[in-house]
Amino acid sequence: MTTSTSSFLEHLHTQRAHYRYKLPSRPDAGRFIDQLMRLLFPVTQDCKSISQHVEETYQHLNEQLINLLCPLEKNLPESPTEITERFFEQLPAIYDGLLLDAHAIADNDPASVGIEEVVAVYPGFYAIAVYRIAHELMKQNVPLLPRMLTEYAHGQTGIDIHPGAQIGRSFFIDHGTGVVIGETTIIGNNVKIYQGVTLGATYVAKSMAQKKRHPTIENNVVIYANATILGGHTTVGHDSVIGGNVWLTSSVEAHSLVYHQHQTEVRLKSLESAEPINFVI
Template identity: 70%
Template sequence: MTPAEQQHFFERMATQNASFRYRLPSRPDAGRFIDNLIRFLFPITQDCQHFALSTGDTYHDLNNKLSCLLKPLEEHLPAQREVLVERFFDRLPDTYDELLLDAHAISAFDPAAAGVEEVIAVYPGFYAIAVYRIAHVLTDLAVPLLPRMMTEHAHSHTGIDIHPNAQIGSSFFVDHGTGVVIGETAIIGNNVKIYQGVTLGATNVAKSMASKKRHPTIEDNVIIYANATILGGRTVVGHDSVIGGNVWLTQSVEPYSLVYHTSQVEVRSLATES
């Protein structure tokens, strides 16, 4: 580009940048905070040649890091940064208890799990759930955009996409997890188990539906097997139901239902082959 073209380009960028509504923390900083917070809660793994701070010092540092993440969003926050940080950390014990229930549920129902420690340290499903539960606290505190940055960090690492506004009950189990999508207005009860490739999505993606319930409700004790797709804000899967693999579901089912995809098997004739 010529100097004049460069100047014109820079002016275009400046005009566009001035029109943006939000300023955000960096994605790497948001990812580091979430990883450090999970490590603080569950210090099972250790870095080589790393000497950790005391628990109290780490807790204080995490408070400061969250305050720093909130700073670019300051004019859009519902309260002072310090107040929101205090409210977030006041809820951390409850979040910790929820995550322990999730970890124990995964360990109890996955025969491949060697124990809770493996689930916490290794399982992508637990990591995605942990990030979701932390981010969901921030959505409850009306913090904009940062919660989504956190769950997208988990999405990029695990292939599991859980919107931070979704409502998820206790003892949640995501096994394998790759390709799982849980939409913004989904409601999931207690003791629900979901396998890889499951979508809890919307039947209508029009922007005018943004304020409506677009994603399904999954009641307690439901199992949803791999690659099932459940769509629609009015769709309710009744408690204690089992949704089989590859099912496409856009209407409600009663409690204790068994829904499965029927495969047709046709034996080929050797005479026809020849």
């Protein structure tokens, strides 16, 4: 081993002592979230792995969460066991909320054939479910693990929801690829968003970390594909519709219709001449 290699390995060894956190296992975090989903919604289980032992699975999930929290113990407000108990006390409420989300998708997507299909295969529902589970842990001041869970869902679905966002009841994400929902976003009830929507910040600065950087979306808003809504002072009033490809950095009143105006030109050749005929749409 060369001197430079030895020096580099010594540097890596020393560096480890300076890390603030010991991380839970990322594969274990993914297994926990998927097994929890299979407990809550058996339709997500495949035929080979299906289990009839609900109580046994429930106990195993408790143990899994404690193990995930143990590496973070020095940075937790309570013991891993106490946090786990409190999390599972909230599980019935999380489950009820997820049923509302699933019904919102099934009721509003013409392509859906029912709630079982939504729960089993829709990436939007999966991303919302993982967010709601992670958000509960974040409310208990658990560091890192909530973000690990939502980033796992991000990798599975292409939907990036920060666990710190506040999202109301009956949330509907259709298609979902490319959706980004920032940490300080506030979303009301019965909101629908489509693929490519960004709810982000107007600019990135570390000094803004403790401030509201992302928009507020009030109740009953629809945001169509590839719309971008930015800024902590930006509020979309209730019962508004934001059209596709809109770029919005200022608030709009309730019952607004916001759309991106553009012109598309279609050119056809005349059958009797080579001169093109122009239509403006």
